[in-house]
Amino acid sequence: MKIAFHGAARTVTGSKHLITLKNGKKILLDCGMFQGMGHETDSLNRDFGFDPQEITYMVLSHAHIDHSGLIPRLVKLGYRGDIFCTPATRDLAEILLLDSAEIQRDDAKFTNKKMAREGLPFVEPLYSVDDAKLSIDRLKPTGYNTWTHIDKDIQLMFTDAGHIVGAASVHLRITENGKTEQISFSGDIGRYNDAILKSPEVFPQADYILIESTYGSTLHADAAPADAELLRHIRETCMEKRGKLIIPAFSVGRTQELLYALNNAQLAGKLPRVDIFVDSPLSTEATAVTKAHPEVFNSEVANILKKDDDPFDFPGLHYIKTVDESKALNFRQEPCVIISASGMAEAGRVKHHIANNIDNARNTILIVGYCEPQSLGGKLMRGAKEVSIYGTRFHVNAAVGVIRSMSAHGDYEDLSQWLACQHPKDVKKLFLVHGEYDVQQIFREWLIKKGFLDIEIPERHYETGLA
Numbered sequence: 360m361k362i363a364f365h366g367a368a369r370t371v372t373g374s375k376h377l378i379t380l381k382n383g384k385k386i387l388l389d390c391g392m393f394q395g396m397g398h399e400t401d402s403l404n405r406d407f408g409f410d411p412q413e414i415t416y417m418v419l420s421h422a423h424i425d426h427s428g429l430i431p432r433l434v435k436l437g438y439r440g441d442i443f444c445t446p447a448t449r450d451l452a453e454i455l456l457l458d459s460a461e462i463q464r465d466d467a468k469f470t471n472k473k474m475a476r477e478g479l480p481f482v483e484p485l486y487s488v489d490d491a492k493l494s495i496d497r498l499k500p501t502g503y504n505t506w507t508h509i510d511k512d513i514q515l516m517f518t519d520a521g522h523i524v525g526a527a528s529v530h531l532r533i534t535e536n537g538k539t540e541q542i543s544f545s546g547d548i549g550r551y552n553d554a555i556l557k558s559p560e561v562f563p564q565a566d567y568i569l570i571e572s573t574y575g576s577t578l579h580a581d582a583a584p585a586d587a588e589l590l591r592h593i594r595e596t597c598m599e600k601r602g603k604l605i606i607p608a609f610s611v612g613r614t615q616e617l618l619y620a621l622n623n624a625q626l627a628g629k630l631p632r633v634d635i636f637v638d639s640p641l642s643t644e645a646t647a648v649t650k651a652h653p654e655v656f657n658s659e660v661a662n663i664l665k666k667d668d669d670p671f672d673f674p675g676l677h678y679i680k681t682v683d684e685s686k687a688l689n690f691r692q693e694p695c696v697i698i699s700a701s702g703m704a705e706a707g708r709v710k711h712h713i714a715n716n717i718d719n720a721r722n723t724i725l726i727v728g729y730c731e732p733q734s735l736g737g738k739l740m741r742g743a744k745e746v747s748i749y750g751t752r753f754h755v756n757a758a759v760g761v762i763r764s765m766s767a768h769g770d771y772e773d774l775s776q777w778l779a780c781q782h783p784k785d786v787k788k789l790f791l792v793h794g795e796y797d798v799q800q801i802f803r804e805w806l807i808k809k810g811f812l813d814i815e816i817p818e819r820h821y822e823t824g825l826a
């Protein structure tokens with residue numbers, strides 16, 4: 360068999376890995392969208408580098424858009440098979456894919472107004488809301504920790520990856536010419552001391568491993584200071600400067616982590632009296648899905664649930680639903696906290712909030728997650744003095760804060776911990792995916808010291824034989 364890496368190859372978005380068996384059957388691992396890659400992003404998302412009609416099976420590690428976001432395009436372009444994922448991933452993917460289709464429809468409408476003014480050809484969204492609905496019908500919920508025959512020669516098992524609700528590492532046992540080999544794909548690996556989720560699980564010995572390497576050269580600070588930092592930013596921005604604290608946050612995972620931290624602060628009597636808005640219908644829905652899957656919670660959350668029946672809700676928290684309510688926040692003079700998607704500030708309502716508040720020194724934009732260097736969040740993180748939002752230049756007068764320790768991705772010790780159940784010498788090849796190349800090179804050196812013999816960092820569209 361062969362494997363080709365069509366996304367998240369020396370980059371952290373667009374996760375897409377294609378296994379081709381000798382009998383011609385093809386299994387696609389993830390079908391993620393590229394995000395925050397500047398002018399290149401659109402063309403990267405239009406051309407897969409393979410024919411969707413030739414895919415036999417698809418397996419989805421988790422619902423994040425950089426892993427799932429091109430599934431509707433895959434279906435639009437002719438994929439007709441099942442998409443295996445965990446039950447919680449199915450629930451999250453449903454809301455995320457519909458939202459993604461709506462964002463694209465709205466972005467295309469916005470861009471096309473400009474195109475019409477300039478007499479340029481219109482842009483076509485990557486897929487429609489109907490394509491997203493069709494793809495949701497193909498999602499096939501499959502539980503953790505059980506081998507399932509998806510084909511007579513192919514078995515599939517998920518193990519908990521501890522990254523977001525429903526996230527899994529994917530294990531495939533493929534039999535060719537009477538010989539069975541296991542390919543394990545980490546998906547995104549969470550932290551072993553996550554605030555909300557259980558830790559990533561062990562898995563049987565694999566022959567080939569694809570491991571993410573987002574933080575392959577980083578050790579995170581402990582999670583506790585993140586909570587303190589969050590409260591410090593609320594005090595400084597909202598209480599002292601009387602400004603607005605804008606927090607771009609992924610709807611799934613990071614938003615719930617922020618709400619959980621704020622709820623804990625409230626339980627401890629440490630949360631200042633300030634209105635906190637979650638301005639993203641998707642974040643609201645994702646919080647509901649999270650509450651519906653308590654099986655993923657760690658023991659600390661289980662304990663909190665004994666004294667607080669909703670660890671993601673507290674006095675002063677408001678969920679914004681309509682666009683009008685969201686726009687009304689612009690005219691609000693009082694200090695407040697606005698938690699809104701997307702996490703890299705590349706799309707969604709947070710982009711409008713940033714545009715409306717970036718020129719006022721009273722306000723703070725607080726980055727709490729990974730941002731692609733070319734994304735709006737990434738530019739702000741690097742201290743840009745001026746940014747372009749929807750084609751308009753803005754001076755960055757607002758303060759920009761960064762909390763680095765609030766990560767859904769493991770650092771290199773977490774990644775090593777995920778590999779600790781494996782005998783390095785029995786792994787024929789380790790592929791580093793989902794990371795920036797300079798980070799991956801450092802991570803490779805680290806893994807060589809751990810005893811792994813053959814480690815590759817594939818480029819986009821690189822294909823290699825296994826066995």
Ligand SMILES: [Zn+2]
Pocket residue numbers: 421423426522547
């Ligand atoms: Zn993820």
